[in-house]
Amino acid sequence: MTVFAKRAERLVALAPGHELEGFLKMIAALVAAQHAAIAGLPPGMLPGRAAGAPLDPVTLKRDETWRVALARILERIDVAALPEPAQQARAALAAMSAGDLEVLADRFLSGDVKPGQAAEMVFVAAALQVAWTRMAALLDAAQLDPDDAGECPACGSPPVAGMIAPGGTKFGHRHLHCSLCATSWRYVRTRCVHCGSTDKISFRQFAGTSYLRAECCQACQGYSKVFYVESARTLEPLADDLASLGLDVLVGEEGFSRVANPFVLGVMAEPDGNN
Incomplete structure (x- = not known):
């Protein structure tokens, strides 16, 4: 498949x-x-x-x-x-x-x-x-050399979302998923995918939603989505990103931004100088 x-x-x-x-x-x-x-x-x-x-x-x-x-x-x-x-x-x-x-x-x-x-x-x-x-x-x-980067090691495009699955440590590993070529690569948890900062990182989520959070960076005003893989939930990063555009609106109202999902470019607000 x-x-x-x-x-x-x-x-x-x-x-x-x-x-x-x-x-x-x-x-x-x-x-x-x-x-x-x-x-x-x-x-x-x-x-x-x-x-x-x-x-x-x-x-x-x-x-x-x-x-x-x-x-x-x-x-x-x-x-x-x-x-x-x-x-x-x-x-x-x-x-x-x-x-x-x-x-x-x-x-x-x-x-x-x-x-x-x-x-x-x-x-x-x-x-x-x-x-x-x-x-x-x-x-x-x-x-491919991921080099702990926030951009795809295969094509240099931004990730559409990150997914955290059990493994490695008790907290699990985060893998980012490319918006263009679907490559996935390891990336440190609680670190901004836009500027690499580990300071002033906070999270936003809808009440009652445990499998999805927005990781927001005060340093560059960027954010990224993080999905938490659960045994009873099937997730696909690009599809679930599109199904959670309400979270984009929520964090956008606070002044955070990211590169939009490829299928809503030109519709969702684009960041000013944020890659």
């Missing part, structure tokens, strides 16, 4: 009765299309050994694989799950030239997503995730 199949399954489970039910069902359909698109993609290219993240979009020369993935996603997605703006975006993307699509990819990868582009960027993000996730899966783990 691919990461996309697991993610779609989790989104389908989260959607019924949720205040964002329609949105979660749409993303579930999109992720199911990602799963269908990843099989049989062109070979593509992998970089040689280099300093830093080998799949960093800033330095990696992008090939057409992501556009093949996009075409498959647009073709295979369940259109009935798409609201009218998403259907219009799907049609517009299908008619775009390769050059225009590459411009959109550049904008997404640089975080330059305007509200008017949000519907199109959801599909662009999905296709880029497919291409980068497949490349990351082919990397030699020895090439």
Whole structure:
């Protein structure tokens, strides 16, 4: 089962009765299309050994694989799950030239997503995730140097969330999960993923919710989500992040910020100078 199949399954489970039910069902359909698109993609290219993240979009020369993935996603997605703006975006993307699509990819990868582009960027993000996730899966783990960093060691992208599972110490280990290529890596607990500070770290959570907290840093005003894996709870970082956008609103009202989930870029407020 691919990461996309697991993610779609989790989104389908989260959607019924949720205040964002329609949105979660749409993303579930999109992720199911990602799963269908990843099989049989062109070979593509992998970089040689280099300093830093080998799949960093800033330095990696992008090939057409992501556009093949996009075409498959647009073709295979369940259109009935798409609201009218998403259907219009799907049609517009299908008619775009390769050059225009590459411009959109550049904008997404640089975080330059305007509200008017949000519907199109959801599909662009999905296709880029497919291409980068497949490349990351082919990397030699020895090439990656997490170096206790808050950015993905494979592609340099920000994490979508962290998950703490039992193991190692009685407090468990935290693994961050990449928003682009789905790579996970160990990161120290109670340490800001944005600036690395261990001072003035505090947590926010909804009353009665024990499996999710926002780790907030007074030093840089950044925050990240931390999910606690429980034996009776199935969690998937990107899916559960989308299902907990209310927590983003809560900490955002206190002045904390982070890079938004790829599927809400251009919709959720973006940080000022916070990576």
